[in-house]
Amino acid sequence: MAVTMRDIAIKTGYSLNTVSRAFNNRQDIGEETKKKILQVAQDMGYQVNWVAKALAERKTRTIGVIISDIQDPFFAELVRYLEWYARKNEYNIILCNTNEDSVQEENAARVLINHRVDGIIITPSQNGRQGMERIVNSGIPFVLMARWFEDLPSSYVVIDDFQAGCMAGTHLRELGHRNILFINAGRHISSARERLAGLKKAFAEPGEGKLRFEVQAAPPSMAEGYKTTKKLLKQGIWFSAIVAFCDVVAVGVIRALTEAGIRVPRDVSVIGFDNIELSHFLPVNLTTLDTRKKEIAREAMAILLCQMTGKERPSPVGKKVKPQLIIRESTGPCRESAKT
Amino acid sequence: MAVTMRDIAIKTGYSLNTVSRAFNNRQDIGEETKKKILQVAQDMGYQVNWVAKALAERKTRTIGVIISDIQDPFFAELVRYLEWYARKNEYNIILCNTNEDSVQEENAARVLINHRVDGIIITPSQNGRQGMERIVNSGIPFVLMARWFEDLPSSYVVIDDFQAGCMAGTHLRELGHRNILFINAGRHISSARERLAGLKKAFAEPGEGKLRFEVQAAPPSMAEGYKTTKKLLKQGIWFSAIVAFCDVVAVGVIRALTEAGIRVPRDVSVIGFDNIELSHFLPVNLTTLDTRKKEIAREAMAILLCQMTGKERPSPVGKKVKPQLIIRESTGPCRESAKT
DNA sequence: TTGTAAGCGTTATCAA
DNA sequence: TTGATAACGCTTACAA
Numbered sequence: 182m183a184v185t186m187r188d189i190a191i192k193t194g195y196s197l198n199t200v201s202r203a204f205n206n207r208q209d210i211g212e213e214t215k216k217k218i219l220q221v222a223q224d225m226g227y228q229v230n231w232v233a234k235a236l237a238e239r240k241t242r243t244i245g246v247i248i249s250d251i252q253d254p255f256f257a258e259l260v261r262y263l264e265w266y267a268r269k270n271e272y273n274i275i276l277c278n279t280n281e282d283s284v285q286e287e288n289a290a291r292v293l294i295n296h297r298v299d300g301i302i303i304t305p306s307q308n309g310r311q312g313m314e315r316i317v318n319s320g321i322p323f324v325l326m327a328r329w330f331e332d333l334p335s336s337y338v339v340i341d342d343f344q345a346g347c348m349a350g351t352h353l354r355e356l357g358h359r360n361i362l363f364i365n366a367g368r369h370i371s372s373a374r375e376r377l378a379g380l381k382k383a384f385a386e387p388g389e390g391k392l393r394f395e396v397q398a399a400p401p402s403m404a405e406g407y408k409t410t411k412k413l414l415k416q417g418i419w420f421s422a423i424v425a426f427c428d429v430v431a432v433g434v435i436r437a438l439t440e441a442g443i444r445v446p447r448d449v450s451v452i453g454f455d456n457i458e459l460s461h462f463l464p465v466n467l468t469t470l471d472t473r474k475k476e477i478a479r480e481a482m483a484i485l486l487c488q489m490t491g492k493e494r495p496s497p498v499g500k501k502v503k504p505q506l507i508i509r510e511s512t513g514p515c516r517e518s519a520k521t
Numbered sequence: 522m523a524v525t526m527r528d529i530a531i532k533t534g535y536s537l538n539t540v541s542r543a544f545n546n547r548q549d550i551g552e553e554t555k556k557k558i559l560q561v562a563q564d565m566g567y568q569v570n571w572v573a574k575a576l577a578e579r580k581t582r583t584i585g586v587i588i589s590d591i592q593d594p595f596f597a598e599l600v601r602y603l604e605w606y607a608r609k610n611e612y613n614i615i616l617c618n619t620n621e622d623s624v625q626e627e628n629a630a631r632v633l634i635n636h637r638v639d640g641i642i643i644t645p646s647q648n649g650r651q652g653m654e655r656i657v658n659s660g661i662p663f664v665l666m667a668r669w670f671e672d673l674p675s676s677y678v679v680i681d682d683f684q685a686g687c688m689a690g691t692h693l694r695e696l697g698h699r700n701i702l703f704i705n706a707g708r709h710i711s712s713a714r715e716r717l718a719g720l721k722k723a724f725a726e727p728g729e730g731k732l733r734f735e736v737q738a739a740p741p742s743m744a745e746g747y748k749t750t751k752k753l754l755k756q757g758i759w760f761s762a763i764v765a766f767c768d769v770v771a772v773g774v775i776r777a778l779t780e781a782g783i784r785v786p787r788d789v790s791v792i793g794f795d796n797i798e799l800s801h802f803l804p805v806n807l808t809t810l811d812t813r814k815k816e817i818a819r820e821a822m823a824i825l826l827c828q829m830t831g832k833e834r835p836s837p838v839g840k841k842v843k844p845q846l847i848i849r850e851s852t853g854p855c856r857e858s859a860k861t
Numbered sequence: 862t863t864g865t866a867a868g869c870g871t872t873a874t875c876a877a
Numbered sequence: 878t879t880g881a882t883a884a885c886g887c888t889t890a891c892a893a
Contacts (some may be wrong), residue, residue: 182660185870196880201872211878228659231635232581233870235572236885243615251604252798257597264591264618273632275583276616278604292613295571319568320522403802432802439804458592462743462772464779464804525886536864541888551862573886576869 245293247303262478283309290315322488345504346379357515362420367399406433428453446513466509585633587643594797602818623649630655662828685844686719697855702760707739746773768793786853806849
């Protein structure tokens, strides 16, 4: 069907090998010959067959990306950057969405290994390790992104979630808030654990108030943020500020508050994490901790590229990016007149 | 490095061919033999090499997806469904993001062709046809999704955008709105043209008001919706309802209105398209036209699967899915007391 | 039921 | 600077 290098070899009278040389820009070929071959290739509409090339070179120039929820704007943005950086380095991306499900994750790992991807970037679901095990055993270079395992010696790029939690807490404390509700994600997620720890730290000084509640909305989504808040409100629980695990959850939280006639930030302050694009196009713009999505994607790709091209087995490198507090409209001073 | 079929052949004493038979579940092999081979394969940790398989079979079991903006929740959701349906049929997805740029689109087309994907699903940027041309010439089966070319005989799955526009207009007309502003996307996008036409149709009856303005926010994004609205407001233009090209644009529109002290829907009604998840978690939930993302993804995949497996060159099939009006909080009756 | 041999479209080795 | 020839890891006739 399609034109092959052999066709070109026949057409030009050169050997297959020489044709290959022309395409791969080798030194051991005459300028004239090269020109002629490339011209003929163009005329015949030749297109490399990357499958054959991959088999011969044992390199697919393909990176597997395992993401827990492509519909979450945070991950969507990460994927966008990853795709961009990959493309720039002439790699393709095979996308696998796990919906935070360990079975789908394991399946994704298998698929990518069979596909002989050159490397993997993964946001592990962290509620099961079968997928990770497969990847580790395969020997394919990989980088954890946004989440990591303390006990797994591997490369990772994450935000400094402890610090992020701490910054969120400090911001609220400084505004006078003493009764904080944290709508967290499931504790199996590393960032959930670390943000909680950071938050607690911020309220560790005696007399400085406390984290009154931590509840878990899993998976982290608008719907869960909404449902959880609604339920708590119904229980008559009171708080002057809510920390949401991420902006997406915060959006659901604010909707629930609005429905209950509670105004943000007058009655209750809300703070999120991630700084997704949406967070500054809401009627009340969200105070949030920027999680440096672009940097994370860039770093993850840089580390992976390094491990893929490196000759020797590379030692794992971990990177924690500093978060940044973005103060907008959803947080304000605590009003003492809060009811109970 | 990795275990190959040859290794298994040697280990078991059978021929390469017999090993192949075992894996491909053929009939011409003894039950015992098969069992033994599979067992050994498992023990040795064998993993198929899909690259080699693809080269031999001339099938990669890979589908290329060219999307114009993965960060747009509408497309993110489509991609999620596509990935799901693909996986279900044992296909992988190679993702290419074009950012609505025809150069990136052409590049994506080239890449996917070189990769010998079995099929392509594309949301064409429609501001240049080089990419489409490449795809058509390659002979690889493809399906247009969400956008189509009237003059290109090819398979497509779109929403009935004319009807969607018409429904939006009718809804507003029935609420008494007579001065409508349409913040559209660029006219090169088929859905932009068709929604506009439908909208006009809804106001075609004499005395039934009119579409006062159409302005274009390109690319369709929150930021563009915001900027455009802001600018119009500054110009002192008045209208009682805004139709936004999509929910994402509507979000930016509402933010701009809110900043200007204009309340939705009391002062101005807003209607969007797509019914993204976000649209019912906003402080004021969005009235919108559901664009049946799941159906579109399912249909696109179904048609593609059919074309990929079909023996004969299939004739193009086009499908227009019916939109659905979802009335929520952002539209209300027109108040005559509108200022100018 | 099994094995032999050729082929998929490249790259790589080595000799000319 | 070029050309045979052998990989790469699998499938698929065709033969036994």
